[in-house]
Amino acid sequence: MPLNDSPVLPAELELFQHIESSLYTAVLSDALDELGIRDRAMRERLRPLDPDSVFAGRARTILCMDVHYIAKEPYRKEIEALDSLLPGEVAVVATGNSTRNAPWGELLSTAAVARGARGAVVDGLVRDVKKILALRFPVFAAGVKPVDSRGRGEVVDYNVPVECGGVLVSPGDLIVADFDGVISIPSNAVEEVVRLATVKATRENSSRAELMKGAYLRDVYAKYGVL
Secondary structure (H helix, E strand, O other), X not given: OOOOOOOOOHHHHHHHHHHHHHOOHHHHHHHHHHXXXXXXXXXXXXXXXXXXXXXXXXXXXXXXXXXXXXXOOOOHHHHHHHHOOOOOEEEEEEOOOOXXXXXXXXXXHHHHHHHOOOEEEEEEEEOOHHHHHHHOOOEEEEEEOOOOOOOOEEEEEEOOOEEEOOEEEXXXXXXXXXXXXXXXXXXXXXXXXXXXXXXXHHHHHHHXXXXXXXOOHHHHHHHHOOO
Protein backbone atom coordinates (compact mmCIF):
# COMPACT_ATOMS: atom_id res chain seq x y z
CA MET A 1 0.00 0.00 0.00
CA PRO A 2 1.20 3.57 -0.60
CA LEU A 3 2.84 5.20 2.41
CA ASN A 4 1.12 8.56 2.10
CA ASP A 5 -2.52 8.83 1.09
CA SER A 6 -3.58 11.67 3.40
CA PRO A 7 -4.96 14.70 1.55
CA VAL A 8 -3.00 17.94 1.48
CA LEU A 9 -4.59 20.29 4.00
CA PRO A 10 -5.64 23.88 3.17
CA ALA A 11 -2.92 25.17 5.51
CA GLU A 12 -0.33 23.24 3.50
CA LEU A 13 -1.61 24.74 0.26
CA GLU A 14 -1.27 28.20 1.81
CA LEU A 15 2.29 27.33 2.80
CA PHE A 16 3.11 26.19 -0.75
CA GLN A 17 1.71 29.44 -2.13
CA HIS A 18 3.75 31.47 0.39
CA ILE A 19 6.92 29.66 -0.66
CA GLU A 20 6.20 30.18 -4.36
CA SER A 21 5.51 33.89 -3.95
CA SER A 22 7.99 34.93 -1.25
CA LEU A 23 10.84 32.39 -1.03
CA TYR A 24 13.19 30.64 -3.44
CA THR A 25 15.40 27.57 -3.55
CA ALA A 26 18.63 29.39 -2.69
CA VAL A 27 17.35 30.85 0.59
CA LEU A 28 15.67 27.55 1.49
CA SER A 29 18.94 25.71 0.80
CA ASP A 30 20.72 28.17 3.10
CA ALA A 31 18.17 27.46 5.82
CA LEU A 32 18.77 23.73 5.42
CA ASP A 33 22.51 24.35 5.76
CA GLU A 34 21.88 26.33 8.93
CA LEU A 35 20.15 23.27 10.40
CA GLY A 36 22.98 20.98 9.31
CA ILE A 37 20.82 19.32 6.64
CA ARG A 38 23.13 19.51 3.65
CA ASP A 39 23.10 18.08 0.12
CA ARG A 40 19.34 18.44 -0.41
CA ALA A 41 19.74 20.26 -3.72
CA MET A 42 19.24 17.97 -6.71
CA ARG A 43 21.83 17.69 -9.45
CA GLU A 44 22.26 20.64 -11.76
CA ARG A 45 21.20 18.67 -14.84
CA LEU A 46 17.56 18.96 -13.76
CA ARG A 47 16.31 22.04 -15.60
CA PRO A 48 12.86 23.56 -16.16
CA LEU A 49 11.18 23.17 -19.53
CA ASP A 50 9.86 26.69 -18.96
CA PRO A 51 12.42 29.01 -17.29
CA ASP A 52 9.64 30.79 -15.39
CA SER A 53 8.52 27.57 -13.65
CA VAL A 54 8.15 27.80 -9.88
CA PHE A 55 6.41 25.31 -7.62
CA ALA A 56 6.27 23.88 -4.13
CA GLY A 57 4.42 20.76 -3.09
CA ARG A 58 4.45 17.46 -1.30
CA ALA A 59 6.41 14.63 -2.98
CA ARG A 60 4.55 11.76 -4.62
CA THR A 61 7.45 9.55 -5.65
CA ILE A 62 7.49 7.29 -8.72
CA LEU A 63 10.19 4.70 -9.35
CA CYS A 64 11.13 3.60 -12.89
CA MET A 65 13.65 1.13 -14.24
CA ASP A 66 14.95 0.37 -17.72
CA VAL A 67 13.64 -2.76 -19.44
CA HIS A 68 14.58 -4.48 -22.69
CA TYR A 69 11.34 -6.27 -23.47
CA ILE A 70 7.67 -5.39 -23.90
CA ALA A 71 5.67 -6.52 -20.89
CA LYS A 72 2.11 -7.77 -21.11
CA GLU A 73 0.83 -4.64 -19.31
CA PRO A 74 3.66 -2.12 -19.69
CA TYR A 75 1.69 0.90 -18.42
CA ARG A 76 -0.22 -0.70 -15.53
CA LYS A 77 1.87 0.64 -12.64
CA GLU A 78 2.42 3.96 -14.40
CA ILE A 79 -1.34 4.53 -14.68
CA GLU A 80 -1.82 3.52 -11.06
CA ALA A 81 0.87 5.94 -9.92
CA LEU A 82 -0.55 8.89 -11.85
CA ASP A 83 -4.08 8.19 -10.69
CA SER A 84 -2.80 8.22 -7.09
CA LEU A 85 -1.67 11.87 -7.29
CA LEU A 86 -3.40 14.18 -4.82
CA PRO A 87 -3.97 17.94 -5.08
CA GLY A 88 -0.90 19.80 -3.84
CA GLU A 89 1.57 17.04 -4.71
CA VAL A 90 4.61 17.01 -6.98
CA ALA A 91 5.39 13.95 -9.08
CA VAL A 92 9.01 12.98 -8.34
CA VAL A 93 10.11 10.47 -10.98
CA ALA A 94 13.31 8.48 -10.39
CA THR A 95 14.77 6.66 -13.41
CA GLY A 96 18.23 5.60 -12.24
CA ASN A 97 19.72 8.28 -14.54
CA SER A 98 18.21 6.59 -17.59
CA THR A 99 18.95 7.99 -21.04
CA ARG A 100 17.02 5.15 -22.70
CA ASN A 101 13.53 5.93 -21.48
CA ALA A 102 11.35 9.07 -21.62
CA PRO A 103 8.77 8.25 -18.94
CA TRP A 104 7.00 11.62 -18.91
CA GLY A 105 5.07 13.44 -21.64
CA GLU A 106 1.91 15.31 -22.55
CA LEU A 107 -0.68 12.79 -21.36
CA LEU A 108 0.96 12.25 -17.97
CA SER A 109 1.17 16.03 -17.58
CA THR A 110 -2.51 16.31 -18.47
CA ALA A 111 -3.40 13.62 -15.92
CA ALA A 112 -1.30 15.41 -13.29
CA VAL A 113 -3.07 18.72 -13.99
CA ALA A 114 -6.44 16.99 -13.63
CA ARG A 115 -5.39 15.53 -10.27
CA GLY A 116 -4.31 18.95 -8.97
CA ALA A 117 -0.55 18.30 -8.96
CA ARG A 118 1.70 21.35 -8.69
CA GLY A 119 4.53 20.11 -10.91
CA ALA A 120 6.83 17.24 -11.82
CA VAL A 121 10.53 16.51 -11.36
CA VAL A 122 11.81 13.82 -13.71
CA ASP A 123 15.37 12.59 -13.14
CA GLY A 124 15.50 11.47 -16.75
CA LEU A 125 14.08 12.36 -20.14
CA VAL A 126 10.73 13.76 -21.23
CA ARG A 127 8.94 14.27 -24.53
CA ASP A 128 6.00 16.26 -26.00
CA VAL A 129 7.63 19.40 -24.65
CA LYS A 130 5.64 21.97 -26.64
CA LYS A 131 2.39 20.30 -25.61
CA ILE A 132 3.49 20.29 -21.97
CA LEU A 133 4.35 23.98 -22.24
CA ALA A 134 0.91 24.67 -23.72
CA LEU A 135 -0.60 23.09 -20.59
CA ARG A 136 1.44 25.49 -18.43
CA PHE A 137 2.29 22.54 -16.20
CA PRO A 138 5.78 23.01 -14.72
CA VAL A 139 8.19 20.14 -15.39
CA PHE A 140 11.88 19.83 -14.53
CA ALA A 141 13.88 17.16 -16.38
CA ALA A 142 17.38 16.09 -17.35
CA GLY A 143 16.75 16.12 -21.10
CA VAL A 144 14.39 15.58 -23.99
CA LYS A 145 13.99 12.53 -26.25
CA PRO A 146 11.00 11.56 -28.45
CA VAL A 147 10.70 7.92 -27.37
CA ASP A 148 7.87 5.98 -25.73
CA SER A 149 8.54 4.12 -22.49
CA ARG A 150 7.01 0.90 -23.84
CA GLY A 151 9.78 -1.68 -24.07
CA ARG A 152 12.33 0.80 -22.69
CA GLY A 153 11.27 1.47 -19.12
CA GLU A 154 8.52 0.78 -16.61
CA VAL A 155 7.18 2.18 -13.38
CA VAL A 156 7.92 -0.52 -10.80
CA ASP A 157 6.64 1.20 -7.64
CA TYR A 158 5.42 4.50 -6.26
CA ASN A 159 5.11 6.39 -2.99
CA VAL A 160 8.31 4.79 -1.73
CA PRO A 161 11.69 6.39 -0.96
CA VAL A 162 13.58 7.07 -4.21
CA GLU A 163 16.82 8.71 -5.26
CA CYS A 164 16.09 11.63 -7.55
CA GLY A 165 18.80 13.99 -8.73
CA GLY A 166 21.21 12.51 -6.21
CA VAL A 167 18.88 13.19 -3.26
CA LEU A 168 16.96 10.57 -1.29
CA VAL A 169 13.33 11.72 -1.41
CA SER A 170 10.66 10.23 0.81
CA PRO A 171 6.92 10.50 0.16
CA GLY A 172 5.62 13.70 1.73
CA ASP A 173 8.92 15.61 1.61
CA LEU A 174 8.55 19.20 0.44
CA ILE A 175 9.77 19.74 -3.12
CA VAL A 176 10.57 23.30 -4.21
CA ALA A 177 11.74 24.18 -7.71
CA ASP A 178 12.65 27.38 -9.54
CA PHE A 179 15.21 28.46 -12.13
CA ASP A 180 18.10 27.83 -9.70
CA GLY A 181 17.15 24.15 -9.35
CA VAL A 182 15.23 21.70 -7.18
CA ILE A 183 15.47 21.02 -3.46
CA SER A 184 13.83 18.40 -1.25
CA ILE A 185 13.12 19.34 2.37
CA PRO A 186 12.50 16.47 4.81
CA SER A 187 8.90 16.58 5.99
CA ASN A 188 9.92 16.83 9.66
CA ALA A 189 12.05 19.94 8.99
CA VAL A 190 9.68 21.97 6.81
CA GLU A 191 8.34 24.31 9.49
CA GLU A 192 11.77 25.34 10.79
CA VAL A 193 13.32 25.60 7.32
CA VAL A 194 10.55 27.90 6.11
CA ARG A 195 10.83 30.02 9.26
CA LEU A 196 14.59 30.48 8.87
CA ALA A 197 14.29 31.09 5.13
CA THR A 198 11.62 33.75 5.66
CA VAL A 199 13.85 35.57 8.17
CA LYS A 200 16.80 35.47 5.79
CA ALA A 201 14.75 36.58 2.79
CA THR A 202 13.56 39.60 4.78
CA ARG A 203 17.16 40.49 5.65
CA GLU A 204 18.20 40.05 2.01
CA ASN A 205 15.43 42.39 0.90
CA SER A 206 16.65 45.04 3.35
CA SER A 207 20.27 44.51 2.25
CA ARG A 208 19.32 44.87 -1.40
CA ALA A 209 17.47 48.12 -0.76
CA GLU A 210 20.43 49.68 1.05
CA LEU A 211 22.94 48.47 -1.57
CA MET A 212 20.82 50.04 -4.29
CA LYS A 213 21.07 53.34 -2.41
CA GLY A 214 24.87 53.13 -2.52
CA ALA A 215 25.74 51.56 0.83
CA TYR A 216 28.98 49.57 0.97
CA LEU A 217 28.66 45.80 1.03
CA ARG A 218 30.83 45.55 4.15
CA ASP A 219 28.49 47.86 6.07
CA VAL A 220 25.35 46.13 4.86
CA TYR A 221 26.79 42.71 5.72
CA ALA A 222 27.80 43.93 9.18
CA LYS A 223 24.21 45.14 9.72
CA TYR A 224 22.22 42.20 8.33
CA GLY A 225 24.72 39.29 8.25
CA VAL A 226 23.60 37.87 4.90
CA LEU A 227 25.16 37.55 1.46
